[in-house]
Amino acid sequence: MATTFSASVSMQATSLNVGGLNENASCIDEQQVTTTRISFQKPVLVSNHGRTNLSFNLRRTRLSISCAAKQETVEKVSEIVKKQLSLKDDQQVVAETKFVDLGADSLDTVEIVMGLEEEFGIEMAEEKAQKIATVEQAAELIEELMQAKK
């Protein structure tokens, strides 16, 4: 019998354990011979070709990149970057965006970092500031410094 599932489902007579994927979790990709529960993020067709014991390999359906910085920090950083580089409002700036991809050279990066320092009231050390290349790195460093300040 063939069955389709959406969202999370529990099914008997199957031995599989698949970890659900979400933004902040690391992906668990195991296949264990245990009882029942399957949960899929996407609808998947599972067919039991007349066998009672069904087990199959599922590769990672989606690679999750764990984001160590808070979303609001990333958003604030993106706002400042957009303003500094005079980008259009619909230009997408996410955590992984590199400054060079937005058309910034090293001087623009220095300016952005200065703007971030002013906005969050922190001081970045020279060596650390030079390494910043993406929005993600900037947000992480900012959070580190804000934690240290408290």
Place this chain on the structure above:
Amino acid sequence: MVDKSQVIGLCRSLLRAGRQYPDYNIREYAKRRTLDGFRMNKNLTDHSKVEEAYAEGKKQLEIVERVVKVYSAYPPKTKNIMELKLQ
């Protein structure tokens, strides 16, 4: 031999020093001037010119640091209107 990271470091130091002025006008000018100055000389290839520009920058850094101390002795009594946030 002046390399890129030194130049970036100098730019950062100048920007940081310029931030300390209590007077809004001078503060904004310092920031504007350093960025313009560095951008103007961004494409220099002749090494002696690069060294010259770097030395000039270092001199200006000393000046800024000295003048910040003088200006801080007599800070303005009121905030400049440009510094007030829009209500």
